[in-house]
Amino acid sequence: MIHNFNPGPAALPPAVIARAQAELADYHGTGMSILEMSHRSKEYEAINATAEAHLKALLGLGDDYRVLFMQGGASMQFALIPLNLLPAGGVAEYIVTGSWGEKAYEEAQRLGNTRLLASTAADGYRSLPDAEALTPDPQAAYLHITTNETIQGVQWPAELPELGSAPLVADMSSDFLARPFPAERFALMYAGAQKNLGPAGVTVVVIRQDLIERGRKDLPVIMRYATFAKNNSLYNTPPVFAVYMVNLVLEWIKEQGGLVAMAERNARKAAMVYEAIDSSNGFYAGHAAPEARSLMNVTFRLPSAELEKRFLSEAQAAGMVGLAGHRSVGGIRASLYNAVSPESAATLASFMREFAQRYG
Structure with missing residues (x-):
């Protein structure tokens, strides 16, 4: 998948x-x-x-x-x-x-x-x-x-x-x-x-x-x-x-269920990924201030460019694509638009926790 x-x-x-x-x-x-x-x-x-x-x-x-x-x-x-x-x-x-x-x-x-x-x-x-x-x-x-x-x-x-x-x-x-x-x-x-x-x-x-x-x-x-x-x-x-x-x-x-259902779905997805950032003891550093965080695009950095490359490579091997940050800023970006499933967000969050345990 x-x-x-x-x-x-x-x-x-x-x-x-x-x-x-x-x-x-x-x-x-x-x-x-x-x-x-x-x-x-x-x-x-x-x-x-x-x-x-x-x-x-x-x-x-x-x-x-x-x-x-x-x-x-x-x-x-x-x-x-x-x-x-x-x-x-x-x-x-x-x-x-x-x-x-x-x-x-x-x-x-x-x-x-x-x-x-x-x-x-x-x-x-x-x-x-x-x-x-x-x-x-x-x-x-x-x-x-x-x-x-x-x-x-x-x-x-x-x-x-x-x-x-x-x-x-x-x-x-x-x-x-x-x-x-x-x-x-x-x-x-x-x-x-x-x-x-x-x-x-x-x-x-x-x-x-x-x-x-x-x-x-x-x-x-x-x-x-x-x-x-x-x-x-x-x-x-x-x-x-x-x-x-x-x-x-x-x-x-x-x-x-309309926009109310979309909001609930999107908040649930974003919460999973942000929790993986916030519980990583600084291994992942979110770009946006917490009060300005996007539900659509979760942006973060790892401790080094080398680890970011490894993260992207291993994520792609595990079936997760499109996670590279914009070419102008680098880092990692997970876009969680309406059609992205909660299962995909959960898979990413689980991968983030496991990756941090291995390399943190």
């Missing part, structure tokens, strides 16, 4: 893969695979509409929000957000708690006036800023955060602190639908699908109608959120198979 801890593309629910396999050659009696079906067909339009409805239902959102299926990953959104939402003379504020927030801020700086409201770079992105010490501008075009940093393993709490009255925009690529959260507090949420939602190839954007309406009108048509909303994400050819898979994953989440 392979235990998949890859950070993205990541594990998918086995039931979803099995269903996709069963439907692959002949989708619902059409005689065609979903891979070769027109995005203008009634079958695909039904998938597209159902996926939007499923997602809004899971988030508890109504008709004042739209779900857009786009391409280009979160990295494309780093540019599209200021292009659409940051007017001339306006300012966008950013809170940076890791590498992806840093990239989003750097991209926005190229496109308009920005303000770094807070950054935890000084402590190596181990913590979250003190929200009470922040002075957000209520007139800002928007305030951007990254709810979970995959590289450093730092995550905002589901119940966010007060962050002012400017429209709140969030990169949720690595913890979207991993737990209940007050979705109505966000004006725009975006997520690359390849972690909790489906395969690589589609980016989900959940955006409030008023932001769509106020977006700039002088952009190329393909770069406007209004274009995707008006055309139900069908202005150009969408990533049909990826959206189909997202719809299956959304159905799976609903069948498991």
